[in-house]
Amino acid sequence: MYEELLAEHTIMRRGAALVAVSFANLADGQPVDVKTLVSTSRWLIEYVRSHHGSEDERLWPALSDLFPPAVAELDRMLAEHQALDAELHTLSRVVDAIAAREITGGRAEVLVVVSEAAMSGLPSAQRVHEILTRHFDEEEPVLLELFPQVPDAEVARVRNGIFHGDFRSSPHLVLGLMEDPDRIPGYAAVLSAFPASVRWLRPVLLARYRSTKKALAVTTYLDRI
Numbered sequence: 001m002y003e004e005l006l007a008e009h010t011i012m013r014r015g016a017a018l019v020a021v022s023f024a025n026l027a028d029g030q031p032v033d034v035k036t037l038v039s040t041s042r043w044l045i046e047y048v049r050s051h052h053g054s055e056d057e058r059l060w061p062a063l064s065d066l067f068p069p070a071v072a073e074l075d076r077m078l079a080e081h082q083a084l085d086a087e088l089h090t091l092s093r094v095v096d097a098i099a100a101r102e103i104t105g106g107r108a109e110v111l112v113v114v115s116e117a118a119m120s121g122l123p124s125a126q127r128v129h130e131i132l133t134r135h136f137d138e139e140e141p142v143l144l145e146l147f148p149q150v151p152d153a154e155v156a157r158v159r160n161g162i163f164h165g166d167f168r169s170s171p172h173l174v175l176g177l178m179e180d181p182d183r184i185p186g187y188a189a190v191l192s193a194f195p196a197s198v199r200w201l202r203p204v205l206l207a208r209y210r211s212t213k214k215a216l217a218v219t220t221y222l223d224r225i
Helices: 002-027 034-066 068-104 107-119 124-149 152-162 171-179 187-192 196-200 202-215
Strands: none
Touching: 002 034, 002 107, 002 124, 002 171, 002 187, 034 068, 034 124, 034 152, 034 202, 068 107, 068 124, 171 187, 171 202, 196 202
16 A cells, blocks of 8 residues: 555656646746646646545544554644645646636736746745645655554555545556656556556557647656756
8 A cells, every 4th residue: 555655646746746847837938838737737736636635534534543643743744735735726726827818818828827926936836846745755754654554454444445546537647657757666556456448558648648748848857856
């Protein structure tokens, strides 16, 4: 279960980096396809919300019951989820504004939205990336210590509750981020959880991911951001 959790975390780390870099590229005047940035950002927002919602509902309560001394630490993790959710909400508003301006006013109006967002501090996409990365860096050692002590029956119950289909959302993005720039830990096991149709279409979906990354004007290795 820990390896699967690391896999999801890696996908989200890389996804957040992908979106943050693309927003920065857009602000710098690079040829970012706005529609692709909007759809990719919305995917990231919903993916992170789904993952953390499952943890909040099932993982943290289960661990709190099993490990009372760790409750304070787990409560801090939950509070970080709430802070991240606030940033995701801000990013969602910016993305919606960009989508609306792109339809009504074109690229010039989109850049106005991006500029206004930047004037409020760090761009929301960059804040999401920074908070998410910091949160995972703090969360993973805690879970690495606790998971080996979880009874097998409880592992099965919690696992079934929190790994319920996140990997199946926008499979071209998930598969691409699983391999860019290298394969995530437990790649084979994670890939086996996909429907057979997705596994068969893996080369096509990876090609679509590469096209998406090009449309976002991102050439950086996502684990070096």
